[in-house]
Amino acid sequence: MPETTIESCNVKRLEILSETGDADESMMPPLSDSQIRELYETLVRMRTFDHRALNLQREGRIGTYASILGQEASQLGTVYALEKTDWVFPSFRENGALIGRGYEMYMILQYWGGDERGIKIPEGLNIFPISIPVGTHILHAVGAAIAAKYKGDKAATLAYFGDGGTSEGDFHEGMNFAGVFKAPVVFICQNNQWAISVPRAKQTAAKTIAQKAFAYGFEGVQVDGNDIFAVYKATKAAVDKARGGGGPTLIECHTYRMSDHTTADDASRYRTKDEVEAWKSKDPILRLKLYMEKKGLWNEEYGKQVETDATAMVDEAVKKAEAVERPKPADMLTYTYKELTPRQVKQMRDF
Amino acid sequence: MPETTIESCNVKRLEILSETGDADESMMPPLSDSQIRELYETLVRMRTFDHRALNLQREGRIGTYASILGQEASQLGTVYALEKTDWVFPSFRENGALIGRGYEMYMILQYWGGDERGIKIPEGLNIFPISIPVGTHILHAVGAAIAAKYKGDKAATLAYFGDGGTSEGDFHEGMNFAGVFKAPVVFICQNNQWAISVPRAKQTAAKTIAQKAFAYGFEGVQVDGNDIFAVYKATKAAVDKARGGGGPTLIECHTYRMSDHTTADDASRYRTKDEVEAWKSKDPILRLKLYMEKKGLWNEEYGKQVETDATAMVDEAVKKAEAVERPKPADMLTYTYKELTPRQVKQMRDF
Amino acid sequence: MATMNMVHAINLALKEEMQRDKNVVILGEDVGRDGGVFRVTEGLLDMFGEERIMDTPLAESGIVGVAIGMAAYGLKPVAEVQFMGFIYPAVDQIFNHAARIRSRSRGRYSVPIVIRTPYGVGIKSPEHHSESSEAHFCHMPGIKVVVPSSPYNAKGLLISAIRDPDPVIFLESTRLYRMIKEEVPEGEYTVPLGKARIVQEGGQVTVIAWGSMLQKTMKAVEGVDAEVIDLMTLNPFDEETVYASVKKTGRVVIVHEAPKTGGFGAEISASIAEDAMLYLKGPIKRVTGYDAVLPLPKLEDYYMPTVERILKGIDEVMQY
Amino acid sequence: MATMNMVHAINLALKEEMQRDKNVVILGEDVGRDGGVFRVTEGLLDMFGEERIMDTPLAESGIVGVAIGMAAYGLKPVAEVQFMGFIYPAVDQIFNHAARIRSRSRGRYSVPIVIRTPYGVGIKSPEHHSESSEAHFCHMPGIKVVVPSSPYNAKGLLISAIRDPDPVIFLESTRLYRMIKEEVPEGEYTVPLGKARIVQEGGQVTVIAWGSMLQKTMKAVEGVDAEVIDLMTLNPFDEETVYASVKKTGRVVIVHEAPKTGGFGAEISASIAEDAMLYLKGPIKRVTGYDAVLPLPKLEDYYMPTVERILKGIDEVMQY
């Protein structure tokens, strides 16, 4: 047997809801009408928040901000599949996932406004602080998953990162540890086609991100990231598997960053309008709306009400964020260690 | 189309020469009888060197040493496929590859004896210094390959590493850069089943190392690493492809570390005698000898002569290594920079 | 001679060196079409093409490791790390390889790379975008560390760094990028590595600073008989100029953005305390960032040494 | 009370802490069946099983990053990095995460990990097996750095480090591992972090050392009226004890293995030059490794400070 095939792999893509709002009913996850409405309302709130944050930045009321426009379904579909005991490890672009997980919007604004108290996660909410260095927090999600397993907790952890993040060494080490220790972790790659100005094709020569899981001995799947049913279904299956001892899964949410990388970026320097236009018809909220309309779950009046409610909630969040008193300079020294060092005690006297 | 297959991959294994010395002639690479003899003679020299180095260490005449016992075919089969213009980036376990590439044996001993002048590679020999930190030099091979391509040189680079090395972030980043830039590099993983005390199965949950290439969009293949014809053939194809603009390849040489990790290790602490015994019949030199015997290329007399010659050459190398005068203490400061810093000039006065 | 800011001066240095030597190549995240997140490499892709201006995957160890391989093969790569807070994944490649390959190979191979990276507080961005971790790189023999404080010096130092036969970390203050404009000649000139610059002569106190802190220092010394030294190269630093000044003034204040403990100010102070102690009239004062994790933008201005804190430091040493 | 070497003392500390607290787990390369390449974790796998003694894939960033995640979830991981020369891939996780998660989350999460790693010249191994890079970790607020110099202190300090609520880098001199035997109590005792130890009282000169250099220092001071301080914790270091001694002697020699420039000796010297200058009779001398890439074994003994060099340093400061 001179040349034999010793292993093989097929990479699958999951789609349920089409651009026209038609769902493959045989594939539909079991979601009640009220759950579907909840999804829609949350998506609209996320988008309203995002839009407002961009405006606040333009007005100088918060600092640099990373928009989630176009990625709402990838973010909500994933957190919506979680139990309260599960854990979310976000990167900087998970404002939507945070909102979907019940994180206070005003705190998100506080964070982007330059105040770390905005990511002092309340007890009981299993979210890890936003991680800015790309890819690094993947390892934390794996570590927490191993710890959960050790403690016998029925919990899965979710690590969020972008297509760019898959190039970092920590992505690799995290995926590999997860495979070896069969850790209850789900890797969510929001492949939004761009890492700042670098297109997906220059990020890796692999045809899909999903296939990278094969290198670590577990399953990877691509889903249409603008299809909230597909995202939800794949994530639900993966977290259930994880909690059941079945080990990790990589989910590639194939989506698109409709906005600039952040407010400090100008995407028109490196990508065409046409490319952006082409993705507009794939919009995740539009698609769900069309579906709901066909099902009799959406009409103009309902749509208006949802928007009004979202605006009111975001207004409230902005007001609350801006009412928070400024942090005190001395605050920067507290929490370096559990207790101040003698030298820090001296340095505190400056304030 | 709810769930579709969007990409797939088959991992192949190449074997030509069986344990009994029978070759699949349809697969045989074009090697002349004298080339086959050269291979055999070099393998014997490598093993003789290795054996002697272990003895020298035991006698305290060199420091820690990493044996290549069992991996000779993986090392020779790969370098034998190279042109003079190609480049070798070795880790610490490539004493055999160095010898096969024409590196002076006495210098290898000088290096393991604790004298860096032993890896001052002579001009004209395209070898990079031994790299101790696992996996790190993979990136250098990729960088050199990109540079060669940029300069229009017809050269491929070869990066050597172990199964353990595939877990490091740098392996991942190197493979990924190579895929993206279609770099003329060949990755040689000597999967010798152990990384010190950690068995291959605990290093990664992937069934093979070869399949990891799929994550980077290029081809990976497993070869029987104790079958010098298969190793040579796969490497030759890969370097030719690389030089021809076809991009990188990962070759997994499936072999076994017959010895302790290094002279500082005691493998009996963590693996069974039976496992080691089972690999003895797969010995790469024995196998080639049986083949040659069947072909009329080997007889007792020839075998003895080859061993006598090898011993003489190794004796000579030991003598030469031990005749080298000790480095001067001040040498440690030279070569830190092209020129000594003012502070180093002062520090030099200590000697 | 044109007036330009530091971004343009660095861009010009890169352009001219690439025109002069086709072994000079640039690699990093977003350095190509985007021209770098600070626009430092703007226009270079169109002039030199994708083979010489390489947008890389998002991987800092990869960028530096690949640059090392290119350099060993004969190129002169200028690698960009997008922010200094993201240089840490590349520390292994810098310390264990870039710094050592000349020594390890006894001169057969060398690593003439430049690693450019923006540093310091300045752009009101999230965590990790404001670090000053120069001290780490100064504690690695084999590495040079350069920090310009003005457009003119930025260009001249960068040209020297590119031509230098050894690996150079080149730090660019984000706060200075567009703050100061200065006359910068077109065409070749160099500012030598390893030499400090006396920005202002004075007799009563020596104030040593670099990069982002120079401007604030100059403001603080207005009306003070201070000798101000812009170190420019931190490793190897110009002991001679420093000691000569200490001999003259007998008083020393060192200013840097990085946290105090283990910052490069410690090395300068310790060197003086070892080699020039007898000239000193009193304690050596360090005015630095706090021993704290760098805060988010709301507090970052309190983190950095202010003009007031520098002045207070000067006042303190002037008591002796 | 048994007499034991440092390997056994550390092993004992690990065993007792694991018995006491089932949240303590160990992870690293070859820590399991092999018992670690220095046998520090020998026997622990059999006692505690694979879930608590985890042989990991070969990936230092992975080991530390995973330990951080475990710690944030409530465990107390003790991670081993096989040699300090291989800690650099983990620097990003240590600096950008372990050091900051408490601050970033304003106290909601913390990272009570210990990273044990053998350091320093000592075992005649190839390159990268002999590094002393403690200074880097002392320049990162949020990290503590501990270096024991004897079996007794090793056990007591390690227990403190494991119980400490913050990340600790714990450095073990390979040269000392089996060199000194000492009485080490079974059972619980701690040596507090942040406190130095006066090993010998004296009046003429203060000699400050830690870890591997303490033995050599003690040899050097034979017959000298020297006060010897074993720093034990480098960050935060015990300023009080150091300054009190400087006040008494007026003369200082600092000894470390790491290269001189930017070594932790600089911080101690600079702190004295800032806060205790007026007690000084003369220059502060640092006796250190050279500013060179650490040589292979044939020269490593020349690299490290020798008893003679320490003595010469003492003689120099005694001239004042």
Ligand SMILES: Cc1ncc(C[n+]2csc(CCOP(=O)(O)OP(=O)(O)O)c2C)c(N)n1
């Ligand atoms: C280690 C590191 N390197 C560089 C950066 C700067 N940076 C921030 S986001 C980004 C691109 C991220 O791309 P991707 O992972 O695809 O996520 P996306 O922004 O598309 O959500 C870069 C380069 C960083 N934050 N961390």
Ligand SMILES: Cc1ncc(C[n+]2csc(CCOP(=O)(O)OP(=O)(O)O)c2C)c(N)n1
């Ligand atoms: C970055 C790094 N971590 C740890 C080590 C210590 N170490 C040396 S060899 C080795 C195992 C290597 O295993 P593998 O890659 O399979 O190569 P092999 O020894 O089997 O040839 C380890 C852990 C090292 N040299 N470099």
Ligand SMILES: [Mg+2]
């Ligand atoms: Mg992206």
Ligand SMILES: [Mg+2]
């Ligand atoms: Mg191996």
